[in-house]
Amino acid sequence: MELSRIADPRARNAERDLDALTHILEQLTSLARADAVDPSAYQRANLSLIGAEVTEMTAPFVFDQDKSIEFVDHGTTPVTVIPALVENMLRNLIENAVKHNPPGTRIVVTCGPGPLVSVEDNGKGLVDLPEHHEDLGYVKRSGQIGLGLKIVHRISELHQAKIAIDTAPDQGTKVTIDFAAAA
Structure with a gap:
């Protein structure tokens, strides 16, 4: 599609809609992949190496959204994981921190x-946690699907x-994943 060549504001709306649909399709694909393992x-992997790589790969996206990202390594123990899924988990947490927080938010991976990984931000906190509905799964009060968090939970399972979520309004959110069972 050549929407970028069209000067009409409706073309920008169509581009945003296509980006959103592409993102949802990518997340649904990730969720389906997590169900067919x-x-x-x-394999044995180093969480510090995975975390550093994902932080480096997502940094341009984070910076483009007027946020900052930092990587801190306190030393991890080897774990038996599916590295691509752990990367996906961290990417989802970083993307959520970027999308749901104001400019200037600081993100720390x-x-x-030991076998711990966390993604923390100093943003607005999780004010729109998904609610579970019997037929629909997880749906946020805002109407968003909440697939990113669902993917994180499925990969953790x-x-x-174990996942721990610490959040407070206007003080940010910290999501910690403990891979002790995979050590």
């Missing part, structure tokens, strides 16, 4: 000590990892 895909 080959046991041989698990921390690995360790596959690794028997």
Whole structure:
């Protein structure tokens, strides 16, 4: 599509709609992939290396959205995981911190000590947590689907990892994933 060549404001709206649909399709694909896991895909990995790589890969996106990102490594222990899924989990948490917070928000990805990984921001806190509905799954009060958080939970389940979410209005959110069961 050549929407970028069209000067009409409706073309910008169509571009935003296409970007949103593409993102939803990518998330649904990620969720489907998480449900079809080959046991041989698990391998020993270093969470610090995964965290550093994801932070580096997402940094341009974060900076383009007028946010900052930092990586802190306290040393991790080797774990048996599916590295691509752990990358996906961290990317989703970073993207959520970017999308749901105001300009100037600081995001910190921390690995360790031990088999811990966290993504923390100093933004507005989780003010729109998804609610579970029997037929619909998780739907946010704003009407958004909340697929990113669902993907994070599903990947955690596959690794028997525990998730802790600490959040407070106007003080930010910290999501910590404990991979002790995968160590």
